[in-house]
Amino acid sequence: MGGEKKVHTMCGLGKDLKGKALAEFVEVVRKPRFYCERCHRVARRKKNLCQPVRLPKP
């Protein structure tokens, strides 16, 4: 695991998502607009990623 940060990013999330955290996760990744170059994750908001790159429109 990496260092702990207060910033809530998709990149730092573990596998044990439950309840509200899971619902939020689903909401953020459902229609991704950004991709993390470092962690290869997607999210709707830039702030949820550590190295966000805008995804091309479909």
Ligand SMILES: [Zn+2]
């Ligand atoms: Zn990342």
